[in-house]
Amino acid sequence: MRIRVVKGILWFFVGVAAMVAAVRFFRGLGTATALSDITPWGLWIGFDVMGGVALAAGGFVMAACVYIFHLEKYHPIIRPAVLTAFLGYAAVIVGLVFDVGLPWNLWRPLYSWQHHSALFEVAMCVMFYFHVLALEFAPVIFERLPFKRIYKLLKALTLPLVIFGIILSTLHQSSLGTLLVIMPFRIHPLWYSSILPIFFFVSAVGLGLTMVITESLVSSWLYEREIEKDLLSGLAKAASYVLGFYVIIKLAELAYNKELHYLVDGSWEANLFIFETLISAVVPAVLFSFKRVRESIGGLAVGAIMAVAGFVLNRIDVSGLATVSATGTTYFPSWMEIAISVGVVSGAALVFFFFVENFSVYEEDGESEEKEYLLVKDPVRGIVGYRLLLPPMPNIRQNSVALAIGAVLGAILLFDVGLYGPRPEKTPVERALSIDALRTKPEDEILYVYSPYDPEKGDIPEGWELTEALLIDGDRKNKYVIFNHEEHKNLSGSEQSCRMCHHMDEPSGKTAFCHECHRDMFLPTEIVDKAGQVVYAPPYREAMHSLCIECHEEMDPPIARCGGCHQGVDVSVPPEREAFALIAERP
Amino acid sequence: MKQMGILTDVTLCIGCEECVKACKSVNETGEDLPWRWQRRVDDLSATRWTTIVTRPGRHYVRKQCRHCLDPACVSACPVGAMHKTPEGPVVYNSTICLGCRYCMMACPYGVPRYLWSEPVPYVRKCIMCRDKIMSGELKQPGCTGACPTGATIYGNRDDLLEIAHKRIETKPDLYVPRVFGEHEVGGTSVLYVSDIDLGFLGWKDDLGDKPLPHETWIYLDKVPYIVGVVGGLMYGIYWIIERRMRLQAEATGGVSAPPLETTSDDKMEDANTETEEK
Numbered sequence: 131m132r133i134r135v136v137k138g139i140l141w142f143f144v145g146v147a148a149m150v151a152a153v154r155f156f157r158g159l160g161t162a163t164a165l166s167d168i169t170p171w172g173l174w175i176g177f178d179v180m181g182g183v184a185l186a187a188g189g190f191v192m193a194a195c196v197y198i199f200h201l202e203k204y205h206p207i208i209r210p211a212v213l214t215a216f217l218g219y220a221a222v223i224v225g226l227v228f229d230v231g232l233p234w235n236l237w238r239p240l241y242s243w244q245h246h247s248a249l250f251e252v253a254m255c256v257m258f259y260f261h262v263l264a265l266e267f268a269p270v271i272f273e274r275l276p277f278k279r280i281y282k283l284l285k286a287l288t289l290p291l292v293i294f295g296i297i298l299s300t301l302h303q304s305s306l307g308t309l310l311v312i313m314p315f316r317i318h319p320l321w322y323s324s325i326l327p328i329f330f331f332v333s334a335v336g337l338g339l340t341m342v343i344t345e346s347l348v349s350s351w352l353y354e355r356e357i358e359k360d361l362l363s364g365l366a367k368a369a370s371y372v373l374g375f376y377v378i379i380k381l382a383e384l385a386y387n388k389e390l391h392y393l394v395d396g397s398w399e400a401n402l403f404i405f406e407t408l409i410s411a412v413v414p415a416v417l418f419s420f421k422r423v424r425e426s427i428g429g430l431a432v433g434a435i436m437a438v439a440g441f442v443l444n445r446i447d448v449s450g451l452a453t454v455s456a457t458g459t460t461y462f463p464s465w466m467e468i469a470i471s472v473g474v475v476s477g478a479a480l481v482f483f484f485f486v487e488n489f490s491v492y493e494e495d496g497e498s499e500e501k502e503y504l505l506v507k508d509p510v511r512g513i514v515g516y517r518l519l520l521p522p523m524p525n526i527r528q529n530s531v532a533l534a535i536g537a538v539l540g541a542i543l544l545f546d547v548g549l550y551g552p553r554p555e556k557t558p559v560e561r562a563l564s565i566d567a568l569r570t571k572p573e574d575e576i577l578y579v580y581s582p583y584d585p586e587k588g589d590i591p592e593g594w595e596l597t598e599a600l601l602i603d604g605d606r607k608n609k610y611v612i613f614n615h616e617e618h619k620n621l622s623g624s625e626q627s628c629r630m631c632h633h634m635d636e637p638s639g640k641t642a643f644c645h646e647c648h649r650d651m652f653l654p655t656e657i658v659d660k661a662g663q664v665v666y667a668p669p670y671r672e673a674m675h676s677l678c679i680e681c682h683e684e685m686d687p688p689i690a691r692c693g694g695c696h697q698g699v700d701v702s703v704p705p706e707r708e709a710f711a712l713i714a715e716r717p
Numbered sequence: 718m719k720q721m722g723i724l725t726d727v728t729l730c731i732g733c734e735e736c737v738k739a740c741k742s743v744n745e746t747g748e749d750l751p752w753r754w755q756r757r758v759d760d761l762s763a764t765r766w767t768t769i770v771t772r773p774g775r776h777y778v779r780k781q782c783r784h785c786l787d788p789a790c791v792s793a794c795p796v797g798a799m800h801k802t803p804e805g806p807v808v809y810n811s812t813i814c815l816g817c818r819y820c821m822m823a824c825p826y827g828v829p830r831y832l833w834s835e836p837v838p839y840v841r842k843c844i845m846c847r848d849k850i851m852s853g854e855l856k857q858p859g860c861t862g863a864c865p866t867g868a869t870i871y872g873n874r875d876d877l878l879e880i881a882h883k884r885i886e887t888k889p890d891l892y893v894p895r896v897f898g899e900h901e902v903g904g905t906s907v908l909y910v911s912d913i914d915l916g917f918l919g920w921k922d923d924l925g926d927k928p929l930p931h932e933t934w935i936y937l938d939k940v941p942y943i944v945g946v947v948g949g950l951m952y953g954i955y956w957i958i959e960r961r962m963r964l965q966a967e968a969t970g971g972v973s974a975p976p977l978e979t980t981s982d983d984k985m986e987d988a989n990t991e992t993e994e995k
Contacts, residue, residue: 160833166754167762167830170818198955200962231816231831231838235796238813242796248933249819250795251940293951300947301940308936312789312823312929315920327936456920457827459756552834554750557758609759652751652758696734 133352134525137483138532140476145536147473150466153548154228161552164464171449173463177471178225180306180445182218183256184330185438187338188345189215189263190299197292204361209270209491210349211342216263217478222256224474248308255302262295270489274504303334310448319389320403321452329380333410333441336372339365340414340437347431349486363424366433370418373411373437380407399455406447410440469540488521557651559604559670561643567599567612577694580612604670605651611674611695631677648673720786720906721805722874723845723861724881725779727911728891729868732769732777736860736869740767743846743859754833763830763841767860776913779869781860782807782828782843783898784906785928790820790829792930798840805874805906806845814839825902825929826919845906874906881910903928 154162165172192211195201227233239253265284272281307330314322323329343362350357384390393400414437423429454460463471485491504519541548566583570593583596590596603610622630632641648670649655655667667673682689740746746764755762759769767781784807791799791807798814801807816838821829832838846858855862857871864870870877881896897915898905902924909915916922 156836158834158836158838159831160752160754160835160838164753165833166756167821167833168756168827170821170831194951198951198958200955200958229817231818232814233816235813235815238796238815242813244795244797246792246930246934246937247795247819248937249793249817251937253795289955293948293955296951297944297947301943304936308933309819311932311936312793314929314932315825315924316822324932324935552752554752557751607757607759652749 132354133483134528136352137480137525138528140480141529141532142536143469143472143476144480145533145538146469146540147476147536149537149540149544150469150473151228153466153544154470157547157551159231161547162464162466162470164461164467166459166461168457168459169450169453169461172461173446173450173467173471174225174229176446176449177442178474179222179229180449181442182222182225183302183306184334184337184441184445185341186215186218186222187299187303187334188342189218189266189338190296191335191338192342193266193292194296197289198296204364206358206492207342207346207361209267210345210486211338212263212267213270213482213485213491214341214345216260216267217482219256219260219263220481221474221478223260224477225471226256228470228474248305248312251301251305252309255298255305259295259298259302262291262298266291266295270485270491274489276503276505299334300331304328304331306330306445313453316453316456317448318392318399318452318455319387320384320392320399321448323383323387325383326448329376329383332372332376332379333444336369336376336411337438337441339369339372340434340441343369343430343434344438347427347434349482349492352483353486355492357427359425359427359430362430363421366418366424366430369434369437370415370424373415373418377407377411377415380411397455399452402447402451406440406443408440409436410444411437414440466544484521554653556653557605559645559649559651560606561645562603562613563601565599565601565612567597567601567614568594569597569599569614570594576689578614578617580614582612602674604645604674609696613695630681644673645670720803720874721845721871722784722877722906722908723781723858723869723871724877724908724910725869726884727776727778727868727909727913727915729866730769730777730779731866731868732771733865734769735863735865736779737765737767737769739859739863740843741765743849743855746841752834754831761828761830761842763832763839766830766841766843770917772913772917774913776911778909778911778913778915778918779860780828780918781907782845783826784843784845785902786904786906787902787928787930789823789825789902789929792933793819793823795819802847804847804851806847807842808844808847809840809842811839816840823929825921825924874908877908881908884910900926902926 150162159165163172163174188211192204192208195204196208226236230236236253239250240257244250265287269281269284272284275281304327307326307328310317310322311324311326314324343365346362347357349355381390384393393404414433417429417433418424420429423433450461504521566585568581568583568590569578571578580599581594582601583590597614598616600613600615601610602613619625619627628634628641633647634641647655647657647667649667650669651671652669654669657665657667659665668676678695682694741764744766746766749758749762749764751758752762759765761768761780767779770778770780772778784801784805786801788799788801788807791797791801793799794814795817796813796815798810799807799820800810818831818840820840821827821831829840829842831840846855849855850857861869861871870880872880878896878899881899885892885894885896891912892910893912893914897909897911897918898907901919903926914922
């Protein structure tokens with residue numbers, strides 16, 4: 131019953147994610163994510179990739195325990211651990227397909243080697259280890275297929291595969307830390323360390339152990355199966371040593387670099403770091419060091435879940451939150467990013483359940499009984515033909531409905547962005563201000579130099595005269611132009627010249643303010659013209675630029691230069707110019 | 718060929734943005750729009766490869782790719798899409814790029830930008846107009862050619878350094894006594910002399926003189942050894958424990974210990990083989 135409800139929920143999440151996926155691939159990262167040039171990595175890297183790899187550490191840790199250290203009693207949990215690792219890596223790859231801009235180039239590192247890149251190492255390790263895990267897990271499938279040669283070959287390959295897997299994991303877990311070593315300036319000193327690779331590796335071992343405990347507890351709760359308590363408490367004991375060691379080296383490193391004072395400076399980073407270290411390592415290590423705690427299911431669950439959550443938080447912190455103070459931007463994932471992350475994890479969980487239900491992942495007693503093959507020789511087609519015995523699919527209707535509800539909900543939520551794609555943000559334009567300005571004409575210049583005048587600062591500097599002008603600064607971002615309306619009118623033929631700039635189709639037509647139609651700095655505005663037609667008024671910036679530049683370019687000599695009008699930037703302007711902020715506040 | 722570079726003198730810049738305009742027209746970058754992922758329209762972006770940063774007190778600082786001598790972006794790229802050319806510019810190959818954006822994360826100046834609005838996005842940054850200069854279309858980058866005050870000039874990096882030091886020597890009161898980019902993160906091809914500190918151009922005021930790729934190389938250098946050591950160690954431990962267990966079993970029961978796979982799998986395998994034989 132429990133599993134039925136959980137599966138329904140997971141299928142729902144997969145449905146939502148499927149719709150988001152379409153938007154991500156057809157409309158691009160800008161539409162689907164909250165990423166920016168300043169924070170180019172977000173939830174998908176922090177959680178799916180960094181977290182996914184770390185959570186998959188159970189696979190190599192258990193393989194080492196059983197096959198290398200001959201701790202045979204852990205044999206029953208090796209299959210679920212390897213399966214979790216395999217699915218973890220599958221989730222990482224799917225996460226990467228979403229995250230990288232050009233996923234069809236994901237194979238490129240195989241061909242264009244760049245061995246100075248930590249990411250190259252990561253990419254190679256992911257690709258190889260994914261296949262190693264597939265081969266490590268393959269016997270579970272092949273024992274149900276009538277190809278015994280392949281099965282035997284796979285079994286014979288176990289030891290080399292396990293050793294290769296441990297090598298790859300050692301490299302890979304640590305290289306995720308190496309990835310961040312090149313960013314000493316982005317990452318807060320509490321998280322940054324030149325020995326990040328070592329932290330990542332040690333924490334991965336601890337996380338691997340606690341993840342195996344968590345996953346064992348969860349699946350026994352779901353399938354109402356008995357818990358292998360003595361095995362799990364053995365793992366918990368090992369985890370307490372590893373996590374304790376992690377805390378010690380972490381603090382020792384901070385002390386060695388004289389960075390301990392960051393811990394007590396009261397910043398949110400310090401609090402986050404303390405919280406993360408407590409739940410990821412300190413508390414679980416202490417809890418698991420008590421025999422009574424690690425032999426109770428509650429104690430195991432609390433410690434393991436804290437450690438798992440804590441280390442996922444650690445990966446998110448170090449690759450994301452720790453960069454906030456240096457970059458000065460806050461990034462919070464968009465709901466679409468969260469939907470994809472949840473959807474990928476849900477998908478992985480569903481595949482996990484599929485294997486648990488149809489293959490012997492949790493080996494039980496009476497294992498050696500002969501099994502049914504999934505492929506049987508087809509009696510009709512004789513020796514060459516095989517018939518696939520489809521596994522039973524319980525609750526297929528319920529799950530389909532859940533998937534469909536998710537997909538429909540996703541489609542409704544995505545209707546707008548899916549249809550129109552990303553759109554630039556609006557920058558409303560405000561009207562030009564009438565101000566008092568100072569002007570002067572330097573000897574070698576054709577144009578007057580203007581500066582806003584602040585009466586409170588008193589005297590007019592020598593060589594400058596007071597005049598009335600328009601301060602044009604549509605988006606109030608200080609890239610203003612001081613425009614002498616009177617002068618322009620006089621120079622271009624007094625009253626007759628109004629129509630040169632203002633839209634006056636009839637002699638009796640009235641002038642209007644520019645910002646009334648050209649309402650956005652960068653985007654066109656939909657308006658109704660005098661004939662009742664819907665037309666687009668060009669963006670404010672474009673309208674102003676084309677109007678001014680067109681005329682100025684025809685002059686002799688041409689005076690269409692940015693600095694000619696945007697004089698706020700001229701060095702010859704006296705300091706009074708800085709009174710601008712004051713003037714802009716005037717009504 | 719000698720490394721080419723750009724020297725920008727902040728004291729001479731009037732902030733007219735002619736360089737920005739020239740860059741946009743030479744590289745056909747398109748319109749700057751206020752997208753969500755950009756904090757300011759006039760900041761660096763995929764459509765704006767150089768820009769003017771206004772600092773308090775009428776200081777105008779041109780921001781662009783620094784073309785580091787040992788660039789973090791180049792060492793970060795897993796496929797070598799970022800490439801430091803012998804002529805100086807760091808260029809980008811869009812055909813092999815995966816879009817991982819590690820270059821953007823690694824750059825100590827936060828320069829590379831992304832085409833976030835596109836379904837097929839690429840990284841964009843200043844390439845010192847290398848393609849156009851190599852083909853002979855331009856004699857110097859668009860930006861330096863357009864500068865009306867000579868605040869930003871193009872030339873051989875060594876010559877530029879000489880000019881920079883000479884300027885500081887002649888006006889020691891005006892300039893900060895340091896050529897920005899001479900040693901920073903191992904040196905950059907784009908140099909600055911200035912009357913204000915330019916620490917704000919990077920993620921941190923003082924980026925140090927050590928090239929960032931070295932930090933990573935300390936670890937990557939050891940990969941072959943780790944492969945050997947971990948592999949050997951694991952096999953060694955396996956062999957020792959296995960042997961000890963076998964000897965122990967022989968000593969106690971006189972029966973040879975079960976091989977590596979003593980589990981139900983093997984029993985089942987045996988059973989399978991038996992049935993097959995039958």
